[in-house]
Amino acid sequence: MKIRLNDVVKTFDTFRAVHGVSLEIESGELVALLGPSGSGKTTILRMVAGLEYADHGHIYFGDEDATDIPVRDRGVGFVFQHYALFPHMTVAENIAFGMKVSKVKRTPEAIRDRVEELLALVQLSGLGERFPGQISGGQRQRVALARALAVDPRVLLLDEPFGALDANVRRDLRRWLRKIHDELGITTLFVTHDQEEALDLADRVVILDKGNIVQEGTPEEVCRAPQNAFVMKFLGDANALPATVRDGKAYVQDIAFDAPDLKDGPADLLFRPADVSWRESGDGVPAQILRVLDRPDSRRVLARTTGGQSIEFDTAPEFPHKKGEQGFLDIRRPRVYATT
Amino acid sequence: MKRRVLPGLPLSLGITLVYAAIIIVLPLAALVFKAASLGPADYWRIVSSDRAVASYVVTVSSALAATVFNLVFGLALAWVLVRYRFPGRRLIDALVDLPFALPTAVAGISLTTLFATNGWFGAPLSELGVKVAYTPLGIMIAMAFTSLPFVVRTVQPVLEELDPALEEVAQTLGGSDVSIFRRVILPLLTPALLAGVSLSFARSLGEFGAIIFIAGNQPFSTEITALLAFIRLEEYDYPASAAIASVMLIAAFVMLAVTNLMQARALRYTVRN
Numbered sequence: 001m002k003i004r005l006n007d008v009v010k011t012f013d014t015f016r017a018v019h020g021v022s023l024e025i026e027s028g029e030l031v032a033l034l035g036p037s038g039s040g041k042t043t044i045l046r047m048v049a050g051l052e053y054a055d056h057g058h059i060y061f062g063d064e065d066a067t068d069i070p071v072r073d074r075g076v077g078f079v080f081q082h083y084a085l086f087p088h089m090t091v092a093e094n095i096a097f098g099m100k101v102s103k104v105k106r107t108p109e110a111i112r113d114r115v116e117e118l119l120a121l122v123q124l125s126g127l128g129e130r131f132p133g134q135i136s137g138g139q140r141q142r143v144a145l146a147r148a149l150a151v152d153p154r155v156l157l158l159d160e161p162f163g164a165l166d167a168n169v170r171r172d173l174r175r176w177l178r179k180i181h182d183e184l185g186i187t188t189l190f191v192t193h194d195q196e197e198a199l200d201l202a203d204r205v206v207i208l209d210k211g212n213i214v215q216e217g218t219p220e221e222v223c224r225a226p227q228n229a230f231v232m233k234f235l236g237d238a239n240a241l242p243a244t245v246r247d248g249k250a251y252v253q254d255i256a257f258d259a260p261d262l263k264d265g266p267a268d269l270l271f272r273p274a275d276v277s278w279r280e281s282g283d284g285v286p287a288q289i290l291r292v293l294d295r296p297d298s299r300r301v302l303a304r305t306t307g308g309q310s311i312e313f314d315t316a317p318e319f320p321h322k323k324g325e326q327g328f329l330d331i332r333r334p335r336v337y338a339t340t
Numbered sequence: 341m342k343r344r345v346l347p348g349l350p351l352s353l354g355i356t357l358v359y360a361a362i363i364i365v366l367p368l369a370a371l372v373f374k375a376a377s378l379g380p381a382d383y384w385r386i387v388s389s390d391r392a393v394a395s396y397v398v399t400v401s402s403a404l405a406a407t408v409f410n411l412v413f414g415l416a417l418a419w420v421l422v423r424y425r426f427p428g429r430r431l432i433d434a435l436v437d438l439p440f441a442l443p444t445a446v447a448g449i450s451l452t453t454l455f456a457t458n459g460w461f462g463a464p465l466s467e468l469g470v471k472v473a474y475t476p477l478g479i480m481i482a483m484a485f486t487s488l489p490f491v492v493r494t495v496q497p498v499l500e501e502l503d504p505a506l507e508e509v510a511q512t513l514g515g516s517d518v519s520i521f522r523r524v525i526l527p528l529l530t531p532a533l534l535a536g537v538s539l540s541f542a543r544s545l546g547e548f549g550a551i552i553f554i555a556g557n558q559p560f561s562t563e564i565t566a567l568l569a570f571i572r573l574e575e576y577d578y579p580a581s582a583a584i585a586s587v588m589l590i591a592a593f594v595m596l597a598v599t600n601l602m603q604a605r606a607l608r609y610t611v612r613n
Contacts, residue, residue, distance in 0.1 A: 036382060049512060050512075051508050051511070052510070069509045071508075071512055072511050072512070072513075072514050072516065073514075074512075076512055077512065078508070078512040080505045080508075080509060080511060082503070082505065084503060084505035084506050084508070084509040084523055086506060086510075087528070087609055087610075088528055088606075088609045089609075090529045097510070097513055097515070098513035098514055098515075099522070100523075101510075101513065101514055101515040101516065101519045101520075101523070102514050103514070131608075131609040132609075133609065144509075147509075147513070148512075150513075150514075151513055151514060175440075317349060
């Protein structure tokens, strides 16, 4: 089911959480809404679900205007960050809940068979008689997903689905969710503030800031061509150096970088820690090493330019230089954005 | 032995045990002892006399009615206080405790004044043919008034902890308001409701001060068990008084045991492996 948001606005009391957002999610697509807290991503998800009503604008499911359809008739599966499992029901009863309260009557046998099928899908066969308090967090989240899928929703909505889990479980569940999505082909929208999760899982990433969409595209598009400094910084570690643009060149301490299509004036030069090499002499921004941190597969070097800016960059584990040494930073793939 | 963080456990435990023994166990033991001084035949004659049985019926039926009223109204009150923000909410929240703080005699006198046939409520009600003061209905109202806080105060904290996401997820699964209330909210509130209801019922069974003013105290129609025990006491018939009181004591014990069992059943899901 294709979802379309057309100029959707939501205001809470005096705080405008979502400013005129328009967005299209193709049928069968897996899309991530990515943004820091307060960016409006959860509000958008809740409006698609019908748990909040839009103050302005329309939400379409396929060709149908779903803006005013109440949540219980909207046919969405919703998974909450903290699972929201019914604590007084067993796992099987939780999964069966939607089928039991449905207007479509099913026989107890049909419900039982469907529950077994879903338990198998989420790899929890045999745990149907447990209560939510008796299973782990990762298992609970899988039960929550099975419960959402039980009513054959038109779209699946997940609000920070892995946010409450520890890192290893989170990575496993992420890959597993992708697999389930590919098997079922259900249109899925999920909210996260974790850029790694969004890039790992989604066909398309929608990046939000302060209630507006800043950029949307495939993981490759947003990673390779961040549209502004916010996206660049939000997607991963980034160094920033103040620069001045003159005639299509950005100058950092007299070193020139290409900056076509940019007006003359102050700008920021952004680059990733992996895109820096250390040189003892030659071209580059002069800097001094402050600290060297060891990582399992690399070394991270903290340095300060002679202009006083802090820079971090990654090197091979064999990096021989030590605290206090002077040298030059060779910056690759820099991106220049006009200072706003 | 493991070192304890807080010192003085033997001392505080000792004080607790002595206190419990002197304040709770001793009077109850004295009561049982006094009642036991009657022979079984006398005991049975006293506790099964027509007047005593009539008082049980009045007391228990009024207490049941008052408890059902408090169950419904107390749940509604707790719901409103937790789920809505409105001007005066804190005032109402404070008012809920008033029946606890008020001397029960004061409550009884005010209720009698209000519900007497010339009172603010009593006058219009008597025109409709409903008599409250000096009837079992009056007993029920006095019981409901004095035991209202129990249900509200036991349900309120549980309701505050109830995750709104549970209701939201039930809505996304297609649940109607009625089925969400019946299948999700009510089962989760049941243990607290049981606790509140049993306290409310126990308090109603034992209420004395508020009732004697409004009840009229006619034997066989508006005489409560506590009053009958009191009358026997005034007649210096201590064993009879103790016998009647022991019936109330047994009733209270049985009821607490039953509600505890029901609560344990309702809380099965919290048991971990």
